[in-house]
Amino acid sequence: MTADSGTELRTLRSTEWDTWFDTLERAFGGAPKAPGIRALWRTLTEPERALGAWAGDDCVGTAGAFSFGLSVPGGALVAAAGVTMVSVAATHRRRGLLTAMMRSQLDEVHRRGEPLAALIASEPDIYGRFGYGMAAYQLSAMIDTHRVGLSVPDGTDTVRIRYADPVASLDACEAVYARQVPQRPGMLVRRPGWERLAVVEADGSGRAGGVPLQCVLAERDGVTVGYARFRNRPEWDAAGPRGTVVLCDLEALDPAAHAALWRFLFDVDLTSWLSLPNRPADDAWQHLVSDIRRCQLRLRDALFVRVVDVPASLRARTYRTPVATVLQIEDSMCPWNDGRWRLTGDADGAECARTGAAPEVVLSARDLGCAYLGGISLTALASAGRVHELKPGALTQASAAFASDLAPWTAHAF
Structure with missing residues (x-):
């Protein structure tokens, strides 16, 4: 064309x-x-x-x-x-x-x-006009590990942490990642080959200088229950060592394995800082640390979602509380979505079909993308003047239903 x-x-x-x-x-x-x-x-x-x-x-x-x-x-x-x-x-x-x-x-x-399209934007102001809504945040932190302690749950000492070759351990790590995907909205099911992106420099084929990638596995009774991949950037000043551990990725199957990995990262020799470039907004380590102020938290936009097929998308997810409403979707970019849709659903499933009934909540495709994964509330969007309630009570009901127990998050760029 x-x-x-x-x-x-x-x-x-x-x-x-x-x-x-x-x-x-x-x-x-x-x-x-x-x-x-x-x-x-x-x-x-x-x-x-x-x-x-x-x-x-x-x-x-x-x-x-x-x-x-x-x-x-x-x-x-x-x-x-x-x-x-x-x-x-x-x-x-x-x-x-x-x-x-x-x-x-x-x-x-x-x-x-x-039903869906998603992206991570280099410039967040570009894609709203095409119906992409910012649906998930990523949390970054710089933790002063000399001043911040950890309080770990019972069972943490039953988890063994051992070093592993980042390339040789790929299959074990990928199996843990795959088990985590359905647990948190926004995670990606990826085709074979994608796991190599995390370690391409570690096998020598992508070496561009810098600090080598390291990997540790969390094991219980010989079974891998978590992993962390990181780089240790050494630094010294007149007072001694003050290196930084830069976390690349970490996944764990249970709280004890999760805590054991964080405790290891806090205790790496000759380091004073732990840098976290991309973690979920509600990551559990925040409830293990002794002083959250010394963790220098920062949120930024991450995943943008575009609902390409309204009925298929809304039927695909479940809803935290029962919902029965008529949504009027405004979508000039994908005109097949434009119009009124009756949504009924709960924790067991949902139905969505076109209707001629009076609309109760009016929103754009962009705003539906924001709310779809449950991390951005319809009520918050309404307070910004972007979503409009036409039937009293409909917005509160829909906003509660769309919410997610866990904050949506995407583990890596693409």
Whole structure:
């Protein structure tokens, strides 16, 4: 298809991948990926889901999608397009290329029958106009481990922590991760190969300098019940060692394993700081520490969700409290969603169908994306003037029903 008078938008051909990826790298500052990391991204790219905008032989725009499953409230794993690698060359701004790619991509997601699309935005103000709503936060922290202590639960001492080779332990770690996915909304079911992204530098294929990746396993009776991967950045000053442990990822199957891993990270020799770049907003370690103020907490936007098929999406999740309401969804980008939908549901399941009944709550597709995983309340959106109640009490009921017990979170970028 033609995006503007001089640009062709088409599905990526396998022979064009290097040029396409070079365009993406330039748009994100020009720093090239290490060879091993670049090779892995090439393997993970789904060419049939990748778009390139071409001006002659020059690639001037990129967009792609990964085929994921996304965990939703209730534990269902819903087919979702992981939107990624979106860029427009600085030479071709303000020509409608981004809109054309987003339009083409949403149509393709709908044709494939995927109820959801999701992305992690480089700039959060871009994607709201295409119906993506900020649905999950990530928590970062910098913990002064010399001044902050831990209070661990009973059973922590029954967990053995041992070092493991990050590459050799991939299967054990991935099995733990897979068991965690249905437990928290926003987690990704990923295709084989994705687990290598966490350790590509550790096997030497992606080495770009820096501090080696380390891994520890939490075991009980010889069974792996958790893991942590991290980097130890040494530093010294006149008073002695003050290194930093940078946590890359951590998953555990029970509170004792979780606490044992955190206790290990707090106790790494010659370190004074523990850096957490990406953790769930309600991560349990916050209730183990002695002084939360010295943990320097910070929230930022993380996962953006786009409801591509309203009835399929709303039927796929469960609801914390019973709900029976009529939602009026405003969605010019996906007109098949636009209109009134009767939603009835509870903790056991839900039904959603078109209706001619009077609307009770009015919201945009973007706002539905915000609320879908249960981390952003409809009541909060209404207080910002973005969601509107037409029937008294309907908003409170719907907001309570959409809530999730656990904060939605995505463990890694894509």
